[in-house]
Amino acid sequence: MITNNIKKIIVGGLTCCGLAVGLSSCTDFLTIYPTDRIVGENFWKTKSDVDQMVDGCYQSMLSADVQTRAIIWGAYRSDELVKLSDYNNTTLDNISALNLLPTMDYCSWESYYKVINNCNIVLNHAPDVMELDPEFTQGDYEVVCAQMKALRSLCYFYLVRAFRDVPYVTHSVEDDTQVETLPQSTPAEVLQHCIDDLKEARQYIMKSGGYGQNDWRNWGYITTDAVDAILADIYLWRGSMTKNAYNDYEEVERLVEQIVDNKDAYYKKYHTDKVGTGDEDKYHLYLYGDALLEVFYPSYSNSRESILEWQYNGINNSNTALENHYYKLDKNASNGTMMASQIFNTIEATANKEQAKKVFFSKNDYRFWNNVYDADNAEAEQMAIRKMVFGESSAVTLVPPATSGLSKSTSRGYDNFRQNWVVYRITDLMLMEAEALVARSTDADEENLTKAFNLVQKVNKRSMLKTAKDTLNAKDYVTKDAMELLVLAERERELCFEGKRWWDLLRYCYRGMDGVDINKTMASQTGENGQLKAPTLRKSMTEFITRKYKAGEGDAVSYKMDTEPYLYWPVYEKEMKVNNQLKQNPVWIQEKSTTKN
Numbered sequence: 001m002i003t004n005n006i007k008k009i010i011v012g013g014l015t016c017c018g019l020a021v022g023l024s025s026c027t028d029f030l031t032i033y034p035t036d037r038i039v040g041e042n043f044w045k046t047k048s049d050v051d052q053m054v055d056g057c058y059q060s061m062l063s064a065d066v067q068t069r070a071i072i073w074g075a076y077r078s079d080e081l082v083k084l085s086d087y088n089n090t091t092l093d094n095i096s097a098l099n100l101l102p103t104m105d106y107c108s109w110e111s112y113y114k115v116i117n118n119c120n121i122v123l124n125h126a127p128d129v130m131e132l133d134p135e136f137t138q139g140d141y142e143v144v145c146a147q148m149k150a151l152r153s154l155c156y157f158y159l160v161r162a163f164r165d166v167p168y169v170t171h172s173v174e175d176d177t178q179v180e181t182l183p184q185s186t187p188a189e190v191l192q193h194c195i196d197d198l199k200e201a202r203q204y205i206m207k208s209g210g211y212g213q214n215d216w217r218n219w220g221y222i223t224t225d226a227v228d229a230i231l232a233d234i235y236l237w238r239g240s241m242t243k244n245a246y247n248d249y250e251e252v253e254r255l256v257e258q259i260v261d262n263k264d265a266y267y268k269k270y271h272t273d274k275v276g277t278g279d280e281d282k283y284h285l286y287l288y289g290d291a292l293l294e295v296f297y298p299s300y301s302n303s304r305e306s307i308l309e310w311q312y313n314g315i316n317n318s319n320t321a322l323e324n325h326y327y328k329l330d331k332n333a334s335n336g337t338m339m340a341s342q343i344f345n346t347i348e349a350t351a352n353k354e355q356a357k358k359v360f361f362s363k364n365d366y367r368f369w370n371n372v373y374d375a376d377n378a379e380a381e382q383m384a385i386r387k388m389v390f391g392e393s394s395a396v397t398l399v400p401p402a403t404s405g406l407s408k409s410t411s412r413g414y415d416n417f418r419q420n421w422v423v424y425r426i427t428d429l430m431l432m433e434a435e436a437l438v439a440r441s442t443d444a445d446e447e448n449l450t451k452a453f454n455l456v457q458k459v460n461k462r463s464m465l466k467t468a469k470d471t472l473n474a475k476d477y478v479t480k481d482a483m484e485l486l487v488l489a490e491r492e493r494e495l496c497f498e499g500k501r502w503w504d505l506l507r508y509c510y511r512g513m514d515g516v517d518i519n520k521t522m523a524s525q526t527g528e529n530g531q532l533k534a535p536t537l538r539k540s541m542t543e544f545i546t547r548k549y550k551a552g553e554g555d556a557v558s559y560k561m562d563t564e565p566y567l568y569w570p571v572y573e574k575e576m577k578v579n580n581q582l583k584q585n586p587v588w589i590q591e592k593s594t595t596k597n
Contacts, residue, residue, distance in 0.1 A: 044125040047136035053125075054144055057118045057151055058221065059317070062310050065111035067321035067421060071338075072106050073162045073569070074499030079548045080359075080492065082341045082382050084327050089337065098557045098566065102573040102588055109163065109572065112155045119148040119155075120172035146201035150222040153194035153201075154230050154423075160190050161237065161503055164568045165521040165583075168193060183581040187518040191238050195231065202227045208307075209266040219302040220311040225262055228255040229307050229424040236432050240507035241518050244440055252436035256429045259307065263426060267304065283426060285462045292370045295425065296388055307424040314418030323417040326385040326497065339382035340497070341548035344371065346378040349470075357547060359492050364468035365460075367493055381550060387497055388419055422498060427459045431491050438483045439511060449483050450474070456490045463494075484508070505544055506567055512538030513564070522565050523583035532586045534563040563587065 043049055060066070075081050076095060083092040091104055100107070126144050129136045152170075159166045165184035170193075173179055201222075208225035211217040222230075232255040239248030264282040271284070285305065286294040295303045302309055312319040327336025347368065348358035360368040369375050372383040437452040457472050464471055477483050491504050510516060515535040517525070525533050542561050546554030560566070570588035 044129055044132075046129065046133045047140060050122065050126050050129050050136060050140075050144055053118070053122045054147060057115060057122060057148065058310075060115045060118055061151070062312060062317050062319075062421075063111060064320045064324075066115065067310070067319065068325065069106065069111065069162070070158070070421070070499040071321060071325055073158070074502050075497060076338060076502075078501035078505055079343055079544050079546075080341055080496050080501045081338045082548055084337055084339050085382060087337050092337065096557075098560050100570055100588060102570040102576065102584065104572075107569050107572040108574070109159055109166065112159055115155050116152050116169070117173055119152040120170060121174060122148050123170075124172040124174075142204035143206060146203070146205035147222050149197040150201040150205060150227050150230065153197050153234075154222075156190055156194050157230065157234055157237075160187050161506070162569050163571065163585075164565075165523070166190060167579075167582075181579040181581045184521055184523075184583060186521055187238075187241065191234055191518075194234055198227050198231050198234075202231075208262050209269070213270045214302075216302060216311055219306050219309045222308065225259045226308040226424065228259050229429055231255055232259075232429060232432055233424075236436055237503070237507060238518070239436065239439065240510040241516055243511070249436035249440040253433050256433040259429055260426070263304075263307075271304065283430065283458065285427065285458070287462050288464075288466055289366045289370075291366065291463055292387070296419070296422070302420065303422075303425065305426045306422055307426065307429070309420040309422050312418050312420055318417045319419045319421060320417065322389055322419055322421070326389045336384070338385070340372045340385050342381050342383075342550075343547050344368075344375065344383055344496075345380040346376055356489065359489065359496070362464065362468065362470045364465040364470060365493070366463050366465070371496055385497055427494050428491075428500070430455050430459055431487060431494065435484075435487045435491075435507070438480060438487055441480055441483075443479050445480075446478075449478070449480065452483055452487065453477055456486055459494055460490055484511075505541060508544075509538045509541040509567065512540070516564065521583065522568070522586055526586070532563070532565070534565055534586070536563055537561065537566070 072095070076092070083089060083096060091106070094101060094104070095106070123145060126136075126141055130138065130141055156166070156168065164187055167182040168185040168190050169182060171178075202224055205227055206217075206221065206223050208223040209218055210223065211221075232252045235248035235251045235255070238246060239252070242248075260282055264284065267284045285291070286303075295305055298304070301311075324335050325337050327339050343357065343359050346358060347360045347363055348356045349361055362368070363376065371385070371387045373386050374380050374383045377383075434452040434455040437448045437455075441448040441452070443449075453472070453474050457474075460472055472486075477486050488504060488508055492501060495501070495504075513535050522534065542558040545561065546558050548554075549557070565585050565587040568585055570585045571582055576582050576584060
C-alpha cells in the first residue's frame with residue numbers, strides 16, 4: 001500500500017538521519033548491516049538513536065519530492081502559477097489543461113507515506129529504548145511520541161487535501177513481510193484521527209519558545225503553537241466541507257487567539273527592541289517594506305512571525321524545490337519552470353464586492369512590487385517570481401517606485417540554496433480566523449464581520465505605504481459575500497506562492513456546494529447503473545481558476561471542471577496495481593475511458 005518497494009522507504013527514511021543538522025552520517029552502518037536489521041536490534045539502544053530518527057523524520061519533510069508536491073498540489077493547480085512559456089513539459093501542460101493522468105509522478109503519494117512510516121517506526125521502537133537507556137526518560141518519550149503523531153497528522157492532512165480519500169495506517173512497515181494492502185478511509189475518518197492525535201500530542205509536546213531564544217528548534221520542530229496551527233487548519237477545512245456541522249469554526253477562532261497570546265508572551269520576553277508594531281499590538285507584525293526581508297530572510301534564520309518552518313541550512317541540505325521550480329531573473333534563472341500568472345501584472349481598483357481579475361488593488365502595497373518582477377506591466381502574461389528566490393544580483397526595493405526612500409539588498413547564491421519553507425506564520429493564522437468568522441456569520445452579524453475585517457485590515461495595512469490613502473474601507477465590506485471575497489483576496493496577496501492558494505480555493509468552493517458527504521468516499525458516491533453522483537462545484541470556483549489563462553484558453557477547463565472529484569488527484573497507477581483495495585477517483589476512470597475511445 002505504501003510503496004512498490006518497501007525497502008526504498010526504509011533506506012530512504014534512515015538515510016535522512018545523516019542529513020540532520022549537527023548529526024553525523026548514518027552511511028557507515030547502512031553499508032554494514034542488512035536493511036531490515038537497521039531499525040531493529042543493532043540500532044535502538046540509546047536516547048541518541050531516538051533523537052537521530054526524530055531528526056530524520058523532520059529531514060524527510062525537506063526532500064525535493066515532498067516540497068515539490070507542496071508546490072504542485074498547493075499552488076500550481078490554482079490561479080497563481082503558470083508554466084514558463086518556453087519550458088517544454090507535457091506534464092505541466094496536462095495539469096494546466098486539467099488532464100490529470102494516473103501515470104503522472106505527481107499523483108504519487110509515496111514521499112508523504114515515507115514520512116508517515118518513519119514516524120510510525122519511531123513510535124514503534126521508542127518504548128524499548130526507555131528500558132535500555134536511563135537517560136531516555138518517560139518525559140523524553142512523551143515528547144518524542146507527541147512530535148511524531150503531530151508530524152504524521154500534518155502529512156495525512158496534506159494527503160486528504162490532495163486526494164480526499166486515502167489509506168490510514170499507524171503501524172510501521174520495516175520489512176517486506178509487514179506490507180499489507182488497505183482501502184481508502186473517508187475524510188471524516190482521517191481528519192478525526194488527526195484531530196485526536198494532535199489533541200493528545202499538545203499535552204506533551206514542547207511549549208513554543210521552550211528551546212530558548214533564537215533556537216531553530218522553536219520553529220523547525222513542532223511545538224504547541226504549531227500543533228494549534230495544524231489543528232486550526234484542519235478545523236477550517238472540515239468546517240468548509242461540512243458547512244460547520246461540527247462547530248469547527250469556533251475552534252479555529254479559539255486556537256488562533258491561543259497562538260497569538262503565546263507569541264505575544266514570547267515577544268515580550270525576548271524582544272525588547274520595539275521592532276515592528278511594538279508592545280502596543282499583540283500581533284507584533286513587521287511593518288511596511290521590512291516584512292519581505294524579515295519574514296523570509298531574518299537575521300536569526302527564522303522570523304518572529306513564523307510558527308513552523310522546514311529548516312534548510314545550505315550545507316547538509318538545499319531547498320532544491322524552490323530553486324528548480326520558481327523562475328527568477330537572477331543567477332541560474334534557466335532552472336525555473338513556473339511563473340506568476342497575469343493576475344499579478346497590474347492593479348484593479350475595486351472594493352472586492354465582486355470577483356476581481358487582479359490580485360492587488362493598490363500600487364502602494366509593497367507586496368505588489370516585491371512578490372514578482374515586472375509588476376505594473378499590464379501586457380505581461382507571466383512574470384518571474386521574486387518572493388523567496390531573489391538572489392545575489394538583485395536589490396529588494398522596500399518602497400514603491402512612485403516614492404522616494406530607502407532600499408535594502410541581499411547577497412546569496414543559488415548553490416546550496418538556503419531558504420526555509422514556511423509552513424505556518426502568524427498572518428496566515430490571522431486570516432484563517434477571519435475566514436472562520438465570516439463563514440459562520442450572516443449579513444446581520446455585524447460583530448463577527450467587523451472583527452474579521454479588522455484582522456484583514458491589520459494584515460493589509462502593515463504592507464501598505466505608511467502615507468497611503470487607498471487602504472481598505474470597512475463600508476465596502478458590510479455583507480458576508482463581500483467579506484468572504486476580501487479574505488480570499490488578502491490571503492492571496494499575503495501568501496502567494498507559499499503552497500496555500502489551491503487549498504484556499506477548495507475551502508471557498510466547498511462553502512458554496514451542496515450534497516458533500518465526508519463520511520463517504522468518492523468511489524461510493526454513485527447512483528443507478530453505477531453512474532457517478534457527485535456534488536456540483538460552486539460556479540465561481542472555475543471563474544477563479546480561469547483567471548490565469550489568456551482569453552479563451554480557460555474555456556475547456558471551465559467546462560470540464562464541474563464536480564467534486566475534479567478537485568482531487570487520481571491515485572497513482574502503480575499504487576493501483578499493487579493494492580487491489582484502492583478505488584480510483586471516479587472522474588479519472590471516465591477520463592481514461594474517454595481517452596481510449
